[in-house]
Amino acid sequence: MSQLPSVGYIGLGLMGKSIAHNILKAGFPLVVHNRSRIPVDELVSEGAQAAHSPADVARQVEIVMTCLPDSPDVENVAIGTSGIIEGSHPGLIFVDNSTIKPATSRRIAAILGEKEVQCLDAPLSGGDIGARQGTLAIMVGGPAEALERVMPVFQAMGKTITYVGEAGAGQIAKAANQIMTAAQMVALSELLIFSQKAGADPRKVVEAIRGGAAQCWTLDVKPPRLFSGNRAPGFKAYMHAKDLAIILDTAREYGIPLPSVALDYQLYQAMLEMGMANLDTSAVLAVLETMAGVKLEEGT
Numbered sequence: 001m002s003q004l005p006s007v008g009y010i011g012l013g014l015m016g017k018s019i020a021h022n023i024l025k026a027g028f029p030l031v032v033h034n035r036s037r038i039p040v041d042e043l044v045s046e047g048a049q050a051a052h053s054p055a056d057v058a059r060q061v062e063i064v065m066t067c068l069p070d071s072p073d074v075e076n077v078a079i080g081t082s083g084i085i086e087g088s089h090p091g092l093i094f095v096d097n098s099t100i101k102p103a104t105s106r107r108i109a110a111i112l113g114e115k116e117v118q119c120l121d122a123p124l125s126g127g128d129i130g131a132r133q134g135t136l137a138i139m140v141g142g143p144a145e146a147l148e149r150v151m152p153v154f155q156a157m158g159k160t161i162t163y164v165g166e167a168g169a170g171q172i173a174k175a176a177n178q179i180m181t182a183a184q185m186v187a188l189s190e191l192l193i194f195s196q197k198a199g200a201d202p203r204k205v206v207e208a209i210r211g212g213a214a215q216c217w218t219l220d221v222k223p224p225r226l227f228s229g230n231r232a233p234g235f236k237a238y239m240h241a242k243d244l245a246i247i248l249d250t251a252r253e254y255g256i257p258l259p260s261v262a263l264d265y266q267l268y269q270a271m272l273e274m275g276m277a278n279l280d281t282s283a284v285l286a287v288l289e290t291m292a293g294v295k296l297e298e299g300t
Contacts, residue, residue: 004028007153008057008064010077010084011098012039015124016067018131019097019157024048026156033057054078058087063150064094067124070242071100078108090116093146095153097138099123099239101246102168102175103253109142109167118146119167123174126158127235135159139177141169175250178243181281182264184218185240189285192226193292202296203227222282229298231276231283238277241268 004027009020012034020043024030030048033056034040040050051057054077058064064084068074074096079085084094094117096105102121109119120142130136136158140147147154147163154161164173195205206223209215225231244265251258270287271277279286289295 004152005062005149006031006060008032008051008061009067010034010054010057010064011067011073012036012043013067013069014128015131016097017043018128019065019067019136020048021046022131022134022156023153026153028153028156029061031057031060053082053087054084055082055087058084058092058094059089060087062092063153064092065097065153066095067097069098069239071104071246074098074100075104075108079111084117085112085115088112088115088117092117093120093150094118095120095122095150097122097124099174099178099243099246100171102171102250105141105171106168118143120146120150121168121170122150122154123170124158125174125177128233130158138162139164139170139173141165141171141173142167172250175243175247178240179247179258179261181218182240182244182268183260184216185222185281185284186264186267186288188218188222188282189288192223192285192296193288193294196296197292197294218282225280226282226285226296227298231279231286233278234280234282236278237268237271237281237283240281241265241272241277244268 006029007023008031010033017039020032024046031051032040032043032048033051044050066077077083094112105121112119120140122138122140124136124138126136137160138154138158140163164170192202195202210219247261267284267287271284276283
């Protein structure tokens with residue numbers, strides 16, 4: 001049996017810490033770094049090694065991974081001062097699990113490529129629950145031979161790993177995923193408010209339509225949470241707003257009309273302005289409640 005490659009993980013937030021835990025549990029030697037120390041200490045107590053900077057992580061490992069909030073964060077960690085580039089070595093593979101602009105992924109890949117570092121943009125879908133359970137969907141862009149080397153690590157993180165294409169293609173797939181999920185969250189909110197205000201029981205309406213053409217993950221999973229009054233994340237609204245902004249920015253770059261995304265973005269921005277940035281994406285329902293002058297009836 002071949003020795004498992006050493007892995008570095010940078011960005012130990014809601015998802016990153018769980019992913020790093022699963023990588024460690026699968027037996028990979030793991031080096032971790034994060035701005036706040038608490039998750040680092042937790043993983044060190046489980047057997048990981050701590051590093052003082054992204055460059056320090058990169059020097060010690062064969063595969064270095066990131067899970068960070070936005071494009072500027074990934075750029076800074078990958079190619080900024082004390083970044084991965086300063087600890088890079090030929091044969092290193094950089095894997096970014098963040099959701100960022102495809103153009104940023106391509107730029108980082110080009111710059112690190114000059115240092116003989118291969119790059120995979122590998123954003124995730126499945127949220128905190130998928131990260132904890134190791135059931136994430138992983139969408140991958142970059143060199144196929146790099147994916148082959150990283151595949152055992154991905155298999156410790158997720159259950160669906162799809163190679164989409166060259167650099168940036170993983171981010172394009174994630175953007176497409178976010179187009180669909182935002183549309184579903186808004187549509188769910190609209191149908192619940194429509195049903196209640198027009199005089200039908202929203203619970204019965206959901207029961208009636210979930211077995212037909214309207215069936216989807218959102219309709220299966222979110223209504224019970226909303227009916228119980230649970231609007232906690234899941235996936236936070238401000239992160240979905242950020243992703244929609246990335247989509248619109250990329251659409252402008254390529255001259256792509258996305259009218260429904262533009263409207264969904266406005267609704268999520270309204271959530272942020274209403275002080276609900278940290279609620280679940282399904283809590284966009286509150287914007288529709290405000291507009292309609294009605295609140296979804298809760299209870300069993």
